[in-house]
Amino acid sequence: MTVLARTIADLRQARDGWDGAVAAVLTMGALHDGHRELMRAARAHADRLVVTIFVNPLQFGPGEDFERYPRTLDADLAVCRAEGADLVFAPERAEMYPDGLPAVRVDAGPLGEVYEGASRPGHFTGVLTVVSKLFLLTRAHLTFFGEKDYQQLALVRRMVRDLNIPIDVRGVPTVRESDGLARSSRNRYLSAEQRAAALVLSRALHEAAAQSDTQSALATARKVLASGAGVEVDYLAVTDPLLGPAPADGPARMLVAARVGGTRLIDNVPLQLGGVS
Ligand code: PAF
Numbered sequence: 001m002t003v004l005a006r007t008i009a010d011l012r013q014a015r016d017g018w019d020g021a022v023a024a025v026l027t028m029g030a031l032h033d034g035h036r037e038l039m040r041a042a043r044a045h046a047d048r049l050v051v052t053i054f055v056n057p058l059q060f061g062p063g064e065d066f067e068r069y070p071r072t073l074d075a076d077l078a079v080c081r082a083e084g085a086d087l088v089f090a091p092e093r094a095e096m097y098p099d100g101l102p103a104v105r106v107d108a109g110p111l112g113e114v115y116e117g118a119s120r121p122g123h124f125t126g127v128l129t130v131v132s133k134l135f136l137l138t139r140a141h142l143t144f145f146g147e148k149d150y151q152q153l154a155l156v157r158r159m160v161r162d163l164n165i166p167i168d169v170r171g172v173p174t175v176r177e178s179d180g181l182a183r184s185s186r187n188r189y190l191s192a193e194q195r196a197a198a199l200v201l202s203r204a205l206h207e208a209a210a211q212s213d214t215q216s217a218l219a220t221a222r223k224v225l226a227s228g229a230g231v232e233v234d235y236l237a238v239t240d241p242l243l244g245p246a247p248a249d250g251p252a253r254m255l256v257a258a259r260v261g262g263t264r265l266i267d268n269v270p271l272q273l274g275g276v277s
Contacts, residue, residue: 002081004088011089011137018086020047024140024167026131029053029090030070031079034175034183038144039083041172050138051080053090058101059126089138096133105129106163108155111243115235115255116151116266127152128159135167143167148174148182150255150268154243174267180206182267189263193230198260200228204236205269208254214238214246217254217271225258232259238271249274 005011015022023046025038031053042049053076060066073090080088105125108117112124135143145153157169175183180202181195190198204224211217217238225233234257238246246252252271257264 002077002085002088004077004090006090006092007095008091008137011087011091014087015050015139018048021142022046022048022050022138022140023142023144024050024052024134024138025085025144026052026134027076028055028069029076030072030185031076032183032185034146034148036079036083037175038146038172039080039085041170042142042144043084045170046142048087049083049085050087050089050140051085052134052138053088054096054130054134056126056130057093057097058105058129059123061120061122064120089134096130102129106132106159108159111151111155111158114243115237115257119234124152124155128155131156132159132163132165135165140167142170144170144172146174147171147268148184148266150253150266151243154241158242176202182265184265186263186265190260194261194263197228197230198258198265200225200231201256201258201265201267205254205256205267209269209271211271212273212275213248214252214273217273221254221256225256230260234258234264238273241270247273 003014005014023042025042027035055069057066106128108124108128117124145156147153153171160167160169179199181199204221207224208217208221211220221236236256238252238254240247241251241253252273253268254271255268257266
């Protein structure tokens, strides 16, 4: 059975008395297949699953679509039930922020100001503040985040490490269409022609992933991206898995963001650098 808690008191009452490992999947609702993957991964690794649904005003900038963000609680609850969630915490804004937006926030630091953060000032501080509140409220032992929003995942990992938050953060690989396009709710804004053009992102990353050094990976990806008509690259970068400088050897990440028509798309892949004699 899936219990719906709209208040912190109800969440605590439902959560108290649970034994075993508790996993949390944090969402803003409008649940899609990517969220289902997170819930399935969580179910496979924990005894209990809490899904949170909260459209967090703190992570939307002026002019972003906070008011228009889809709120589809009934449909979301059906998804949570189908995926075996034990508890859904779906608070109103006043329950999470009773005194207005919080004066004390979790500062994302310099890593919150680059890549996605460069075009969305304050976004990651808003994300980390609500994520830390939800970790404290759910008292989850594990949490599952999609690798699609790689910077968010890396910053959550960084916060947990820097603040010693006792939760195990797991990344879940990006769900892709059969032709490689990363699934995103924004894909629906692409015309057929733009969708075809957008495939250069995943192709560029795929070809770059076969390279063993940063410069070759970047050059390969740039060449593929340049072949895409109507694709305007915002950034292309190679970093270490926590978004620090790219290592010469070992695991790394390639990140890309580009505008296709009016739609901004992001994607990323793991790289394995070095190891060539
Ligand atoms: O990825 C999201 O949906 C949101 O950023 C999150 C993690 C639920 C915080 O509001």
